[in-house]
Amino acid sequence: MNDSTIRAWAEIDLSAVLDNLASMRAYVSPASVLAVVKGDAYGHSIRAVAPPIAARFPDAVFGVASAGEAAAVRSLIPQSPILILGPCLPDEAASIIEMNASTVLSDIPFAQALNAAALRANAVGRVHIEIDTGMGRHGVVADDALTIAEYVATSPALQLDGIMTHFSDAERDREWTGTQLLRFRAIERTLQDHGIHARTRHACNTAAMLLYPEMWFEMVRPGLGLYGILPELPPGTDVPHLRPALALRARVLLVRTLQAGAFISYGRTVRLRRRSRIAVLGIGYADGIPRELGNRGSVLIRGKRVPIIGRICMDVTLADVTDLDDVAPGEIATVIGSDGAEVIRVEEIARLLGTTEHEITTRLGARAPRRSVGLC
Numbered sequence: 001m002n003d004s005t006i007r008a009w010a011e012i013d014l015s016a017v018l019d020n021l022a023s024m025r026a027y028v029s030p031a032s033v034l035a036v037v038k039g040d041a042y043g044h045s046i047r048a049v050a051p052p053i054a055a056r057f058p059d060a061v062f063g064v065a066s067a068g069e070a071a072a073v074r075s076l077i078p079q080s081p082i083l084i085l086g087p088c089l090p091d092e093a094a095s096i097i098e099m100n101a102s103t104v105l106s107d108i109p110f111a112q113a114l115n116a117a118a119l120r121a122n123a124v125g126r127v128h129i130e131i132d133t134g135m136g137r138h139g140v141v142a143d144d145a146l147t148i149a150e151y152v153a154t155s156p157a158l159q160l161d162g163i164m165t166h167f168s169d170a171e172r173d174r175e176w177t178g179t180q181l182l183r184f185r186a187i188e189r190t191l192q193d194h195g196i197h198a199r200t201r202h203a204c205n206t207a208a209m210l211l212y213p214e215m216w217f218e219m220v221r222p223g224l225g226l227y228g229i230l231p232e233l234p235p236g237t238d239v240p241h242l243r244p245a246l247a248l249r250a251r252v253l254l255v256r257t258l259q260a261g262a263f264i265s266y267g268r269t270v271r272l273r274r275r276s277r278i279a280v281l282g283i284g285y286a287d288g289i290p291r292e293l294g295n296r297g298s299v300l301i302r303g304k305r306v307p308i309i310g311r312i313c314m315d316v317t318l319a320d321v322t323d324l325d326d327v328a329p330g331e332i333a334t335v336i337g338s339d340g341a342e343v344i345r346v347e348e349i350a351r352l353l354g355t356t357e358h359e360i361t362t363r364l365g366a367r368a369p370r371r372s373v374g375l376c
Helices: 013-028 038-042 047-057 067-076 090-098 108-120 142-154 175-195 208-213 346-353 357-362
Strands: 006-014 062-064 083-084 102-105 124-131 156-166 201-202 246-259 276-279 298-301 304-307 317-320 332-339 342-344 371-372
Touching: 013 047, 013 208, 038 047, 038 342, 038 357, 038 371, 047 062, 047 067, 062 067, 067 083, 067 090, 090 108, 090 124, 102 108, 108 142, 108 332, 124 142, 124 304, 124 371, 142 156, 142 175, 156 175, 175 208, 298 317, 304 317, 304 342, 346 357
Parallel strands: 006 371, 062 083, 083 102, 102 124, 124 156, 156 201
Antiparallel strands: 006 246, 246 276, 246 332, 276 317, 298 304, 298 332, 332 342
16 A cells, blocks of 8 residues: 555654653753653554654653553663553563563552562562542552552562652642642651652643642653643643644545535534535544544645534545635545644644543544654
8 A cells, every 4th residue: 555545644743752852851850751652652653652762862761551551662662661650450560570660559469469570580670659649540548658658668579769649630720739749748758757768759740740840859741742732721831842743634535516405424414505515534533533523623625724524434524625626536634733834733622622632642543554754
């Protein structure tokens, strides 16, 4: 299959990813920046993104969500440190030790499994303890924090490298975020009072990194920022220079002329008011374009916005190109990204649909190949 016959694809600007990481490292220095590549690098492809990061930044630490993602990174990068941010199963402990990954602890049973696996391998299990200060997702609650920390401190094959928490509403609720911070610091003091010290503390996602410099500690975890995507922030927020790394494009497969009164797509949600030219685009919700964009979103063709019309189908999307001259099969429509002076950003789509930026990019399907651009 040559380029002209690919129906839909994502372009990943690797130079943007590398520049974004460099910009954030300078922004938070002397704190470090975790290169968060979970969710297949937020839909941008671990395989595309991780090796250039490791080559440009030999000291980079990669953040993933699971042992499976850690294995994917390790297969590409033999040496770089990896931190597994999500809970793991006890049966995964041996593979975590084998791939020399660090992991976040949320409970004693997994800590016990990791210690046992490390002892069998004559290795060290490096861990970070997550403190649940109000996220209510994973991590240890305040009453259990000292217990698990003491277990790690007295285990012969475990090493405490860090403690962390996660803010649940950093971009919208400063007071609640401050409450979470106070809880985190209180638990940190309790651990210190018992002689337990962690080298690395971390709490900030992209929003918290931009809004609360006093919370950077020794490391930040800006997932969205690595890919040049911003959460919704108050006006005037100081933001380092970040460039979007993702473009999502599709080819026009067919252009049809339909008469006034014709219905469009499933559910007959649209009835044409005029004789119209409708472009059939080779991308649908199976490729990751949100179905909710039907009758609400736009695409760019020839640098002009044209409306998505009717419900988005599994394999195709329909766009009204009546006001563009002679659109033909093979032309390119941009769903995310720039075309000429016009741009459709991930943030715009997320706001329109009332969802998170993360969902827009991580839902991109494997059927749309990732093309790396921006590096020679």
